Amino acid sequence: MKRNIISLALAGTALVATSAYAEDVTLTIESWRNDDLTLWQDKIIPAFEAEHPGIKVKFTPSAPAEYNAVLNSKLDAGSAGDLITCRPFDASLALYDAGHLADLGGMEAMGNFSDVAKSAWQTDDGSASFCVPMASVIHGFIYNKDAFAELGIEVPNTEAEFFAALDKIKEDGSYIPMAMGTNDQWEAATMGYNNIGPNYWKGEEGRLALIKGEQKLTDPQWVAPYATLAKWGGYLGDGYEAQTYPDSQNLFTLGRAAVYPAGSWEISGFNALVDFEMGAFKPPVQNAGDTCYISDHTDIGIGMNAKTANPDAAKTFLSWVASPEFASIFGNALPGFFPLSSTPVELEDPLAKEIVGWRGECESTIRSTYQILSRGTPNLENDTWGASVAAIKGTSSPEELSQELQDGLASWYAPQQ
Amino acid sequence: MQKPRIRWHIAVFLAPAVLVYTAVMIFPLFNTLRLSLFSKVDQERVYVGLQNFQTLFGDPVWSEQFWNALGNNFWFFLIHMLVQNPIGIALAAILSHPRLRFAALYRSAIFIPTILSFVIVGFAWKLILSPIWGIAPGMLDAVGLKSLFAPWLGKEEYALTTLALISVWQFVGIPMMLIYAALLSIPEEVLEAGEIDGITGMSAFWKIKLPLILPSIGIISILTFVGNFNAFDLIYAAQGALAGPDFSTDILGTFMYRTFFGFQLQLGDPHMGSAIAGAMFAIILVGVCIYLFGIQTRMRRYQL
Numbered sequence: 001m002k003r004n005i006i007s008l009a010l011a012g013t014a015l016v017a018t019s020a021y022a023e024d025v026t027l028t029i030e031s032w033r034n035d036d037l038t039l040w041q042d043k044i045i046p047a048f049e050a051e052h053p054g055i056k057v058k059f060t061p062s063a064p065a066e067y068n069a070v071l072n073s074k075l076d077a078g079s080a081g082d083l084i085t086c087r088p089f090d091a092s093l094a095l096y097d098a099g100h101l102a103d104l105g106g107m108e109a110m111g112n113f114s115d116v117a118k119s120a121w122q123t124d125d126g127s128a129s130f131c132v133p134m135a136s137v138i139h140g141f142i143y144n145k146d147a148f149a150e151l152g153i154e155v156p157n158t159e160a161e162f163f164a165a166l167d168k169i170k171e172d173g174s175y176i177p178m179a180m181g182t183n184d185q186w187e188a189a190t191m192g193y194n195n196i197g198p199n200y201w202k203g204e205e206g207r208l209a210l211i212k213g214e215q216k217l218t219d220p221q222w223v224a225p226y227a228t229l230a231k232w233g234g235y236l237g238d239g240y241e242a243q244t245y246p247d248s249q250n251l252f253t254l255g256r257a258a259v260y261p262a263g264s265w266e267i268s269g270f271n272a273l274v275d276f277e278m279g280a281f282k283p284p285v286q287n288a289g290d291t292c293y294i295s296d297h298t299d300i301g302i303g304m305n306a307k308t309a310n311p312d313a314a315k316t317f318l319s320w321v322a323s324p325e326f327a328s329i330f331g332n333a334l335p336g337f338f339p340l341s342s343t344p345v346e347l348e349d350p351l352a353k354e355i356v357g358w359r360g361e362c363e364s365t366i367r368s369t370y371q372i373l374s375r376g377t378p379n380l381e382n383d384t385w386g387a388s389v390a391a392i393k394g395t396s397s398p399e400e401l402s403q404e405l406q407d408g409l410a411s412w413y414a415p416q417q
Numbered sequence: 418m419q420k421p422r423i424r425w426h427i428a429v430f431l432a433p434a435v436l437v438y439t440a441v442m443i444f445p446l447f448n449t450l451r452l453s454l455f456s457k458v459d460q461e462r463v464y465v466g467l468q469n470f471q472t473l474f475g476d477p478v479w480s481e482q483f484w485n486a487l488g489n490n491f492w493f494f495l496i497h498m499l500v501q502n503p504i505g506i507a508l509a510a511i512l513s514h515p516r517l518r519f520a521a522l523y524r525s526a527i528f529i530p531t532i533l534s535f536v537i538v539g540f541a542w543k544l545i546l547s548p549i550w551g552i553a554p555g556m557l558d559a560v561g562l563k564s565l566f567a568p569w570l571g572k573e574e575y576a577l578t579t580l581a582l583i584s585v586w587q588f589v590g591i592p593m594m595l596i597y598a599a600l601l602s603i604p605e606e607v608l609e610a611g612e613i614d615g616i617t618g619m620s621a622f623w624k625i626k627l628p629l630i631l632p633s634i635g636i637i638s639i640l641t642f643v644g645n646f647n648a649f650d651l652i653y654a655a656q657g658a659l660a661g662p663d664f665s666t667d668i669l670g671t672f673m674y675r676t677f678f679g680f681q682l683q684l685g686d687p688h689m690g691s692a693i694a695g696a697m698f699a700i701i702l703v704g705v706c707i708y709l710f711g712i713q714t715r716m717r718r719y720q721l
């Protein structure tokens with residue numbers, strides 16, 4: 001008798017789970033963004049639940065450094081949440097290949113995104129998309145408006161103007177022209193090479209040609225950014241070789257440096273610290289009137305656990321994430337993390353607004369080393385860090401550096417052989 | 418004839434240490450060595466024999482990094498042997514001087530850095546040496562030597578030596594304490610007998626004390642060797658996993674970490690990482706064997 005009751009109860013729950021869409025369904029989100037917990041709880045989730053009665057959402061983040069490991073073990077054990085926040089490129093691709101992420105290619109809402117936006121969460125041939133793009137970060141330069149006004153400097157558009165401005169700041173001597181160090185290495189590659197580079201290799205055109213093997217890292221458009229970086233060394237602060245990333249942030253926010261090669265993720269942090277007005281300018285082009293290209297790097301997406309019990313509710317949520325409404329909530333709560341949907345979003349933060357406005361003027365691309373090319377050994381991304389540092393310090397010539405990178409890439413990447 | 422009793426208490430007393438040591442040291446060690454014989458092909462783990470080691474030593478991409486890390490490791494060790502241990506011995510000799518005042522204070526002060534976390538030491542020294550906020554440029558300026566200052570941690574040619582000296586600063590207390598203990602255990606009578614024979618002051622140190630503390634110096638050398646070839650924390654805390662600038666501070670520990678756990682876009686490769694760990698184990702094993710069989714057995718010991 002007792003057993004019967006249990007089996008009845010089990011059957012009952014199974015029925016509820018499968019049939020009753022009207023009953024409350026709870027979706028759990030896995031994420032590494034524990035900084036955003038209050039944002040999700042106070043703004044995003046209530047907005048969604050108000051529109052979709054019957055679906056409850058729980059945001060359960062883990063620590064960023066542990067996220068990949070925790071997520072993998074949860075997925076293997078079958079205890080992972082219904083929705084999974086996706087890291088860009090290979091980390092998520094591995095999850096898709098292992099059958100943990102569902103293909104979302106058929107979802108109508110995916111049409112709200114450009115190909116560049118989707119590229120971070122697609123299979124190499126682009127046939128399957130497995131995460132909805134959430135946000136990207138844009139590279140450029142943040143500058144101290146007060147310092148520029150004081151020295152009578154105009155915002156530079158071309159490379160010649162850029163270096164003329166730096167010369168003027170250096171001559172005056174009251175500000176360090178540019179706040180960047182080479183100690184932590186990644187800034188040189190991320191805020192240096194991949195910031196100014198797209199103007200040389202023409203954004204997506206060059207990046208895709210490199211992946212296809214039609215261009216080489218020794219081609220002039222890939223070498224030239226290193227030659228430009230080599231000129232940066234003279235404008236960085238004293239002892240920049242040992243200057244760390246937080247050092248650079250502090251130098252700029254304390255008003256000691258005039259220009260900061262940036263990623264837009266700095267905006268909210270800087271807003272809280274500076275007592276001067278900040279502005280931003282795009283990576284300078286070589287000649288006035290050239291098409292400009294910006295690195296609009298895809299950083300966060302969200303996908304569906306292939307084994308979720310509530311695929312319909314999960315898809316409803318993902319479609320909502322792809323909507324302009326989500327984009328406006330997310331983009332305004334986290335200035336500097338820009339929504340990726342093609343519909344423009346009205347941002348309130350002036351600096352974020354200025355930066356996101358570049359999307360209308362320039363062509364977007366992502367960091368050249370992130371897709372496919374950093375899959376082997378030697379790792380192209382890590383090598384690019386070292387090469388960018390060496391270029392700034394002047395320890396090797398741009399041609400030597402490019403040759404080394406090309407040799408490294410060709411050693412394992414067939415299209416480049 | 419009485420049957421010899423089985424002495425259970427030996428097994429019982431040994432058991433906790435043996436079990437714990439096996440679980441946390443011996444088993445992981447052999448499992449790591451086993452892991453280095455496998456590789457991952459198409460999501461499957463397959464046995465590949467010594468192929469990982471062949472890649473490590475045969476493929477220029479890997480071997481270059483390996484030899485660079487090993488060379489850096491030897492330099493790191495050399496600095497410790499040439500700077501840390503002589504200074505440690507000298508400090509111990511001074512501390513054991515009977516007429517030195519505040520000996521206990523100095524002893525504690527010199528030993529305290531040893532108990533600090535690597536992260537604190539790495540971070541504190543990074544700040545001290547920082548060209549922007551650090552006190553080192555200011556202090557050099559105060560004595561008119563500003564021109565000598567360089568961003569040491571950011572220069573390929575100085576970074577490793579700087580880090581080795583930071584490590585020396587941190588750990589000089591250990592040889593000091595061990596030698597200090599050895600010096601205190603030398604009986605007064607021996608020294609007095611020497612005095613009667615006319616051996617005093619410095620020559621008493623060189624002719625009587627030093628030969629008597631030689632076994633301790635041997636132990637310190639081998640501890641330094643093992644410690645240095647396992648080093649990782651300080652470099653990681655100060656320079657990150659890429660051990661910059663341009664891998665000039667890359668030692669076997671950071672190389673292994675980067676390979677095993679991956680870094681940034683580089684996905685972790687536990688099998689190659691284990692191969693590097695295996696090579697580290699072999700190097701340390703050879704070093705310890707050379708010491709045990711080549712040096713320690715020939716060392717003269719004096720019965721006190």
